Amino acid sequence: MPETIPGFTHHRVPATDDGIALHVAVGGTGSPVVLLHGFPQTYLMWRHVAADLAADHTVICPDLRGYGASDKPAEAADGATYAKRTMAADIVAVARALGHDRFALAGHDRGALVAFRAGLDHPDAVTHLAALDVLPTLDMWEAMHGTTAAVGFHLYLMAQPPGLPERMIAAAPDDFFGHFLDLWGTDPAAIPAAVRAAYLDACRAAVPSIVADYRASAGIDVAHDRADREAGHRLRMPVAVLQQDWGAALGFDAEALWRAWAPDLHHETVAYGHFMAEEAPADVAKALRALLDRR
Numbered sequence: 308m309p310e311t312i313p314g315f316t317h318h319r320v321p322a323t324d325d326g327i328a329l330h331v332a333v334g335g336t337g338s339p340v341v342l343l344h345g346f347p348q349t350y351l352m353w354r355h356v357a358a359d360l361a362a363d364h365t366v367i368c369p370d371l372r373g374y375g376a377s378d379k380p381a382e383a384a385d386g387a388t389y390a391k392r393t394m395a396a397d398i399v400a401v402a403r404a405l406g407h408d409r410f411a412l413a414g415h416d417r418g419a420l421v422a423f424r425a426g427l428d429h430p431d432a433v434t435h436l437a438a439l440d441v442l443p444t445l446d447m448w449e450a451m452h453g454t455t456a457a458v459g460f461h462l463y464l465m466a467q468p469p470g471l472p473e474r475m476i477a478a479a480p481d482d483f484f485g486h487f488l489d490l491w492g493t494d495p496a497a498i499p500a501a502v503r504a505a506y507l508d509a510c511r512a513a514v515p516s517i518v519a520d521y522r523a524s525a526g527i528d529v530a531h532d533r534a535d536r537e538a539g540h541r542l543r544m545p546v547a548v549l550q551q552d553w554g555a556a557l558g559f560d561a562e563a564l565w566r567a568w569a570p571d572l573h574h575e576t577v578a579y580g581h582f583m584a585e586e587a588p589a590d591v592a593k594a595l596r597a598l599l600d601r602r
Contacts, residue, residue, distance in 0.1 A: 310505045312354045312368065314361065320404050322372070322397035329401050330376035332368040335361025339407040340595070341398060342368045345416025345439075346517070347484040347510045348582075349375035351502060352415065355588030360595065367405060371418060372397050373516030375509045382469065382519035386527040389519040391444070395425035399432050413437035413595055415584055417520060420444055420528070423568075426542045427535055435598050437547045439591070440581050442564055444524050445532035450559045458556075461487070465518045466525035477514045484510040493580035502585075542569040545601040549583060549594055552576050573598070 311317070315334035322329050332350050340360055342353040350368040357366045370377040372394050382388050398421060402410050412433045414422030419438035426436045442450060451459055465472050476483045484507055488498060498506070510517060546569035554561045562574040575594065579586045 310351060310501060312351070312357050315357065315366075315368070318405075320369075320401045322378075322400045327372065327378045327380055327397070329372065329378070329397060330370045331401060331405070332357070333365065333405065334358070335364050335366045337364040338599075339365045339367060339402065339405075339410040340599070341402055341410050341412045342366065343371060343398065343412070343414035343418025343421050344368070344374070345414070345418050345441075347487055348416075348506050349509050351505055352582070352584055354502075354585075356584050356592045356595070359588065359592040364599075365407070367402060367407075367410070369398065369401055370509075371421060371520075373520050374513055379513055379516040382515065382522070386519075386523045389516065389523040390527045390531065391420050391424035391523070392428060392527075392531055394421045394520075395428055398422075398425055399429050402432070408432060409434050411435040411437075411595075411599055413439070413598075414441075415439040416441055416581070420524065423542075424528075424531070426544060426546075427540055430543045433544055435545050435547075435601065436542060436569075437549070437595055437598055438565075439549050439583055440551055442553075442561065443532060443568060444528045445536065446559075446564045448525070448529060450553075450557055450564070455557050462521065462525070465521035467522075469518075469522075472518050472522075473515050476518065480511040480514060481507050488582075491581035492586065494586045497582060497585040542571075545571045545573075545598060547573045547575070547594055547598040549575050549577050549591065551579075551581065571601075573601075 315332040318331050319328045320331050344352045350370050353368050360366050373379050412422045419441040426433045548565050566572050584591045
């Protein structure tokens with residue numbers, strides 16, 4: 308399997324004034340849709356959905372800052388380098404550089420957290436927002452407690468100060484990142500060997516920046532979410548969430564948590580695994596088209 312999306316072109320697009328650029332795959336024509344990948348993946352996770360949507364949309368698939376072929380700046384002491392606020396600003400700048408001041412935005416996992424922050428910080432740019440299999444950062448930390456939180460051990464590991472997490476993960480990166488590819492999916496065939504190898508190659512080369520992304524979510528991202536919650540800020544655009552039934556295991560109501568942030572919400576609990584854009588791409592594309600039809 309080629310490590311690309313057929314018919315898409317590849318670009319390095321400036322995201323900041325100080326020279327940070329993102330790798331972006333672009334295809335199709337029509338109203339713009341930006342798709343943000345999750346962990347431990349790259350833009351390639353959207354290959355099926357992107358090809359579907361490109362029939363009548365301009366589809367933009369970046370590698371997030373710190374991932375894939377995008378730039379990986381060193382983490383600043385204040386955590387802002389990989390704050391979702393910073394990463395969301397990257398996406399808005401890249402879309403604008405490609406000629407799109409307004410666009411629909413969908414994210415999976417880490418990408419969904421960036422999309423969530425973009426929707427709050429840039430409501431005039433994001434017309435529609437979709438989040439796949441994640442809770443907003445603040446809600447996620449509040450929902451995890453007791454022994455059930457062991458499923459999220461990587462969140463606690465990568466929340467630690469710089470040094471130890473990076474060394475531990477770099478000692479066996481394929482085992483670490485491959486663990487999640489194996490554990491979180493329900494259909495091994497959905498991530499073929501060549502794609503899996505591409506994910507592991509990309510993660511192996513990005514351990515410090517991936518850890519920095521997660522570390523930000525245990526610090527500065529929580530502070531940003533809490534400030535927005537206390538100020539009563541909400542997502543003003545139509546929102547769709549596709550999610551496994553985490554609440555059944557961890558004891559929370561996912562739809563209620565999301566609705567507190569998104570009054571115009573369609574929430575759907577799905578039966579397939581975490582890597583839903585690869586396991587059920589037709590269903591995900593259909594859900595995104597339904598979101599785009601909402602006004």
